[in-house]
Amino acid sequence: MDKERGFLKLARQGSSYRQVCERIEDFKDVYQMRSESQSQEQATRCMDCSTPFCHWGCPLGNYIPEWNDYIFQGNWKQAFKLLDQTNNLPEITGRVCPALCEYSCVLGLNDDPVTIRENELAIIEAAFSNGLIKAKNIKNRTLKKVAVVGSGPAGLSCAAQLNCAGHQVVVFEKDKLPGGILRYGIPDFKLEKYILDRRIDIFKKEGIVFKTAVNVGPDYAAQKLLKDFDAVCLAGGSRVPRDLPLEGRNLKGIYFAMDYLTQSNRRICKEKIEPKDLIDAKGKNVVVIGGGDSGADCVGTAHRQGASCVVQIEVLPRPAECRSIDQPWPQYPLLLKVSTSHLEGGERHWEVLTKRFIGENGAVKKISCVKVKFEQVVGKSCPLMQEISGSEFEIKADLVILAIGFLYPEKTGLLNDLGVKLDSRGNVFTQDNQMTSVDKVFSAGDMRRGQSLVVWAIAEGRRCAYFMDQYLATKK
DSSP, X not given: OOTTTHXXXXXXXXXXXXXXXXXXXXXXXXXXXXXXXXXXXXHTXXXXXXXXXXXXXXXXXXXXXXXXXXXXXXXXXXXXXXXXXXXXXXXXXXXXXXXXXXXXXXXXXXXXXXXXXXXXXXXXHHHHHTTOOOOOOOOOOOOOEEEEEOOSHHHHHHHHHHHHTTOEEEEEESSSSSOTXXXXXXXXXXXXXXXXXXXXXXXXXXXXXXXXXXXXXXXXXXXXXXXXXXXXXXXXXXOEEOOOOOBTTTSBTEEEHHHHHHHHHHHHTTOOOOGGGXXXXXXXXXXXXXXXXXXXXXXHHHHHTTXXXXXXXXXXXXXXXXXXXXXXTTSOOOBOOOOTTGGGXXXXXXXXXXXXXXXXXXXXXXXXXXXXXXXXXXXXXXXXXXXXXXXXXXXXXXXXXXXXXXXXXXXXXXXXXXXXXXXXXXXXXXXXXXXXXXXXXXXXXXXXXXXXXXHHHHHHHHHHHHXXXXXXXXXX
């Protein structure tokens, strides 16, 4: 291999996946791990730039050129040491991150960027395979007690960092098992749960205590939380979904995406679901409203449940396949995403506005839609949406999934009981050090930032841990 000229000689080879006819029969990972030699070969495409913008593009600031060089050398131990310094959950981001770093790759200016995400995954899986990952022995304990409310990516990364700093960390989770959206929101075909359990088991061995099936607020009073702990991190996510309050919304068969995905994951985990509560796409005409990642996950889940037809609609225009002049490198561009779920079948339609839900005997049967267009209007900064006259049409729908995002965190219970200040969007307001309006109470992740990416949640959790550690150092 020629490290100096790999980017000139080798083409990008991205992820490879199991055959569609095979993978839609189960919920196992669609991704096929490549060999270490293939990862070494792809690592030679990294140009070791004098100014590596991939650092800038990654919220975690991963040492990407450096560990690419170690991959090329076959030095997986050193590559892992660098990766471990910046990311608490690389086996997660290596699978589900949209790879912001790759859109900032200098090679991407005139060629396909380096396979940074796949290289990251290769490092962490090589580390697990070679026994490089072991529970840390935290010898110097501060005796300060910290509570982390929420065990999603922000909560886990915050807890891990505070634990390494020597504090006694307790993570509260209202669900039966820890992991938050990683466990219940992301389908197994993108993230099998043994991967999450493998990491959580390490956290437990390092001394982090997990208290599950505890809804802080109703089950564990807010004032008791403040009394029992020296500092608190609120990392409960953004769980209130955006609704579509149209005519017929009360019909049976219309659900929020997270309710659908969560139940599917619970079924895979063999949790009992009452027949009256079952959300199943088998033999049904499924319509997914919303064109984002959650919508794509719903499409893949519906395929696996045996839907007879799957249609995904989005009100916005179809994104471009290449960068536009208003989204120049190294910015993360709004481009057309084709997920593995889309490759498995179904239809996708853009610039479609849902007008009303039509039902029979109390259950949804069709949705009424109209085509729209977006036009720039003088004096307005954003294009205005206009319905196209005469373009009305209907889509058969026995099951409708609303995947149109989230509004803000749940306020009833803990947030109201603590009396924390909220920002203009309804998220938890914090100062620059991520402390809320209540002394010793901090916040991280979607609860503070708003709905975002897993990689941003991890970065938020790590940053919050830094400020919490500083705060705790001032307290006797």
